[in-house]
Amino acid sequence: xxxxxxxxxxxxxxxxxxxxxxxxxxxxxxxxxxxxxxxxxxxxxxxxxxxxxxxxxxxxxxxxxxxxxxxxxxxxxxxxxxxxxxxxxxxxxxxxxxxxxxxxxxxxxxxxxxxxxxxxxxxxxxxxxxxxxxxxxxxxxxxxxxxxxxxxxxxxxxxxxxxxxxxxxxxxxxxxxxxxxxxxxxxxxxxxxxxxxxxxxxxxxxxxxxxxxxxxxxxxxxxxxxxxxxxxxxxxxxxxxxxxxxxxx
Amino acid sequence: xxxxxxxxxxxxxxxxxxxxxxxxxxxxxxxxxxxxxxxxxxxxxxxxxxxxxxxxxxxxxxxxxxxxxxxxxxxxxxxxxxxxxxxxxxxxxxxxxxxxxxxxxxxxxxxxxxxxxxxxxxxxxxxxxxxxxxxxxxxxxxxxxxxxxxxxxxxxxxxxxxxxxxxxxxxxxxxxxxxxxxxxxxxxxxxxxxxxxxxxxxxxxxxxxxxxxxxxxxxxxxxxxxxxxxxxxxxxxxxxxxxxxxxxxxxxxxxxxxxxxxxxxxxxxxxxxxxxxxxxxxxxxxxxxxxxxxxxxxxxxxxxxxxxxxxxxxxxxxxxxxxxxxxxxxxxxxxxxxxxxxxxxxxxxxxxxxxxxxxxxxxxxxxxxxxxxxxxxxxxxxxxxxxxxxxxxxxxxxxxxxxxxxxxxxxxxxxxxxxxxxxxxxxxxxxxxxxxxxxxxxxxxxxxxxxxxxxxxxxxxxxxxxxxxxxxxxxxxxxxxxxxxxxxxxxxxxxxxxxxxxxxxxxxxxxxxxxxxxxxxxxxxxxxxxxxxxxxxxxxxxxxxxxxxxxxxxxxxxxxxxxxxxxxxxxxxxxxxxxxxxxxxxx
Numbered sequence: 001x002x003x004x005x006x007x008x009x010x011x012x013x014x015x016x017x018x019x020x021x022x023x024x025x026x027x028x029x030x031x032x033x034x035x036x037x038x039x040x041x042x043x044x045x046x047x048x049x050x051x052x053x054x055x056x057x058x059x060x061x062x063x064x065x066x067x068x069x070x071x072x073x074x075x076x077x078x079x080x081x082x083x084x085x086x087x088x089x090x091x092x093x094x095x096x097x098x099x100x101x102x103x104x105x106x107x108x109x110x111x112x113x114x115x116x117x118x119x120x121x122x123x124x125x126x127x128x129x130x131x132x133x134x135x136x137x138x139x140x141x142x143x144x145x146x147x148x149x150x151x152x153x154x155x156x157x158x159x160x161x162x163x164x165x166x167x168x169x170x171x172x173x174x175x176x177x178x179x180x181x182x183x184x185x186x187x188x189x190x191x192x193x194x195x196x197x198x199x200x201x202x203x204x205x206x207x208x209x210x211x212x213x214x215x216x217x218x219x220x221x222x223x224x225x226x227x228x229x230x231x232x233x234x235x236x237x238x239x240x241x242x243x244x245x246x247x248x249x
Numbered sequence: 250x251x252x253x254x255x256x257x258x259x260x261x262x263x264x265x266x267x268x269x270x271x272x273x274x275x276x277x278x279x280x281x282x283x284x285x286x287x288x289x290x291x292x293x294x295x296x297x298x299x300x301x302x303x304x305x306x307x308x309x310x311x312x313x314x315x316x317x318x319x320x321x322x323x324x325x326x327x328x329x330x331x332x333x334x335x336x337x338x339x340x341x342x343x344x345x346x347x348x349x350x351x352x353x354x355x356x357x358x359x360x361x362x363x364x365x366x367x368x369x370x371x372x373x374x375x376x377x378x379x380x381x382x383x384x385x386x387x388x389x390x391x392x393x394x395x396x397x398x399x400x401x402x403x404x405x406x407x408x409x410x411x412x413x414x415x416x417x418x419x420x421x422x423x424x425x426x427x428x429x430x431x432x433x434x435x436x437x438x439x440x441x442x443x444x445x446x447x448x449x450x451x452x453x454x455x456x457x458x459x460x461x462x463x464x465x466x467x468x469x470x471x472x473x474x475x476x477x478x479x480x481x482x483x484x485x486x487x488x489x490x491x492x493x494x495x496x497x498x499x500x501x502x503x504x505x506x507x508x509x510x511x512x513x514x515x516x517x518x519x520x521x522x523x524x525x526x527x528x529x530x531x532x533x534x535x536x537x538x539x540x541x542x543x544x545x546x547x548x549x550x551x552x553x554x555x556x557x558x559x560x561x562x563x564x565x566x567x568x569x570x571x572x573x574x575x576x577x578x579x580x581x582x583x584x585x586x587x588x589x590x591x592x593x594x595x596x597x598x599x600x601x602x603x604x605x606x607x608x609x610x611x612x613x614x615x616x617x618x619x620x621x622x623x624x625x626x627x628x629x630x631x632x633x634x635x636x637x638x639x640x641x642x643x644x645x646x647x648x649x650x651x652x653x654x655x656x657x658x659x660x661x662x663x664x665x666x667x668x669x670x671x672x673x674x675x676x677x678x679x680x681x682x683x684x685x686x687x688x689x690x691x692x693x694x695x696x697x698x699x700x701x702x703x704x705x706x707x708x709x710x711x712x713x714x715x716x717x718x719x720x721x722x723x724x725x726x727x728x729x730x731x732x733x734x735x736x737x738x739x740x741x742x743x744x745x746x747x748x749x750x751x752x753x754x755x756x757x758x759x760x761x762x763x764x765x766x767x768x769x770x771x772x773x774x775x776x777x778x779x780x781x782x783x784x785x786x787x788x789x790x791x792x793x794x795x796x797x798x799x800x801x802x803x804x805x806x807x808x809x810x811x812x813x814x815x816x817x818x819x820x821x822x823x824x825x826x827x828x829x830x831x832x833x834x835x836x
Contacts, residue, residue: 091674111689111693113688114689114692
């Protein structure tokens with residue numbers, strides 16, 4: 001159920017991109033491509049499914065990295081988290097770069113810890129859920145299409161559409177897909193806050209279901225039969241939720 | 250005046266008699282107004298009309314115009330008949346003195362006969378008629394005055410009245426009566442008074458006798474008049490008395506004497522004309538003097554104007570000078586201020602330049618030696634490889650890496666130092682987990698630590714967050730690590746531990762069990778002067794730039810650095826960092 005995170009590297013220096021490739025592969029990221037120029041970057045960005053970008057500020061001596069970030073940010077629906085790669089904290093460069101928000105950067109030379117830290121920061125800032133991956137309390141950032149989950153120091157993603165229902169147990173949440181069960185650390189409040197309320201319905205103090213995955217409502221037992229064959233209870237308190245459905249009697 | 254006199258003279262000749270008294274007879278005041286004035290003042294007080302008082306006052310001063318004006322003002326407002334009489338009287342008198350005789354007569358006619366001083370009205374009317382040669386009318390008027398009534402005598406100039414009555418009789422041809430009155434007038438004459446009237450009285454009396462052909466008596470009075478004139482008279486009286494004598498003698502056929510008198514008369518006349526001429530000359534001179542004075546005044550005025558202009562000019566000049574002075578002082582002060590600023594800047598620049606020069610010398614020296622060491626090491630490596638001694642080559646290669654790393658760190662510090670000096674670095678404080686940053690920095694030193702067999706331990710809890718700019722703090726941590734490794738021997742230990750945590754700040758220790766440093770060095774390091782400290786351990790590469798950079802960067806992040814060290818035991822770098830921004834924002 002969990003997938004590797006797709007990363008696009010935009011870097012004109014092979015030595016740097018190779019180093020990045022090595023680190024990202026080591027950390028179980030999926031590098032969908034390495035762009036050397038602005039044009040290549042645009043092509044790759046729109047042809048592949050990209051979750052995260054690493055952008056060198058200077059491509060062949062021009063600040064094309066910033067230009068690319070600006071083009072990407074111009075269409076908010078297609079924007080993705082990104083990290084600027086730079087060799088200097090020279091203010092003249094940063095004055096323009098920092099206008100592309102959210103702004104995070106990675107200094108050359110970098111080591112794996114720094115790369116991961118920068119990528120995590122980028123995701124947190126982009127989805128406005130900071131202080132997640134390095135904390136002991138949580139490990140999941142909820143994006144629009146994916147949950148980004150850090151498990152055993154490795155970042156993975158889970159597609160929101162794959163989730164059949166979520167069961168909350170104390171500090172943990174079990175995410176159930178058609179086939180799997182995945183445990184993440186996240187508060188229920190945050191899930192309710194971030195998930196699309198049109199699709200995910202709360203049926204019980206401990207359960208949230210994907211309405212598209214409901215097979216059957218067993219009103220007599222107050223149970224929901226999900227399409228993965230599991231039964232989810234409905235509590236009296238949340239019964240009202242189903243009044244919006246038109247039942248065939 | 251001369252002409253007038255001549256006319257009169259001609260008249261005398263024509264009549265064959267002596268008519269000078271026409272002028273002189275009533276030149277003496279015939280009326281005494283003191284009693285009347287007193288009464289008028291009393292009336293003014295009684296009826297509360299202060300204007301009457303004023304009129305009396307002006308009348309006393311013979312300011313006739315004012316009397317006319319004031320009476321005109323007051324008459325329409327007064328109803329009391331008595332007061333009206335008084336006012337008409339004063340008004341008539343004033344007109345009379347202004348020789349407006351018709352007006353005077355009109356005024357006098359308005360006075361009721363019941364007026365206490367009505368006899369005075371008669372007197373004035375007679376005077377008017379006399380001046381018009383209507384002697385009959387004059388006589389009728391003057392005869393109303395009773396020379397025996399004491400009230401009348403007190404209020405009139407008696408001898409003048411007698412004289413006038415005499416004259417009236419004279420012109421009427423009643424010479425006896427004329428003689429009697431004139432004699433009374435002369436007898437009545439008070440010796441203290443103006444002798445000039447006496448001359449006329451005598452002349453007139455002489456005329457009376459002359460007309461009656463009593464030449465002896467006439468001669469006697471002519472002579473008296475002549476003598477009085479010689480003693481007291483002016484040119485005119487002297488002249489006419491002499492003339493009278495001359496005419497008289499001529500009539501007696503005593504031509505010699507007549508001639509003498511005539512000569513005398515001529516003399517006096519000449520004197521008179523001379524006097525007139527003198528007067529004329531004097532008048533001319535006066536005129537000239539006046540015009541001269543006027544010219545002078547004009548000149549003075551022009552001069553004054555000139556002076557004023559000059560003064561204004563001076564004023565303007567001094568004012569503008571003052572303004573220029575003030576402006577000058579202002580400019581001067583601005584200039585000195587600027588000079589002071591420039592001097593301060595120059596000092597600062599000098600200091601920076603000095604630091605830069607020192608930096609260059611140290612860095613170039615260090616760089617040179619390390620690159621030289623690398624070159625030598627490379628030569629040795631080549632040597633090992635050619636001789637196929639691979640174990641030694643591996644050792645040599647590790648050494649190379651170490652040298653390269655050190656050189657790189659040096660250059661990195663140099664770059665950051667330069668950025669710090671130009672304030673050109675990007676700087677943004679955010680919340681970061683300090684332990685993560687320490688791990689990230691330590692990652693790069695893993696091989697070095699391993700090589701020196703130094704144990705590194707990061708005891709900072711994961712929750713330890715600080716409000717810092719990550720890149721600058723990483724530089725600090727890198728330098729601390731570099732220092733600790735450099736100044737530690739094999740199997741030393743480096744520990745990072747939390748010392749103290751408050752709601753606003755975090756204090757942690759970077760501890761190594763290295764060689765430590767002397768107090769002097771410690772002080773030098775902490776002084777954070779722009780001057781770079783000399784290195785203590787000659788063999789090692791180092792410029793003091795690292796520590797300098799550390800302190801600057803920590804300060805920039807709002808933190809502090811302290812060092813505790815014991816030679817041979819180790820060094821504690823105690824760093825304090827803020828948990829929040831100065832304004833409390835966690836941004």
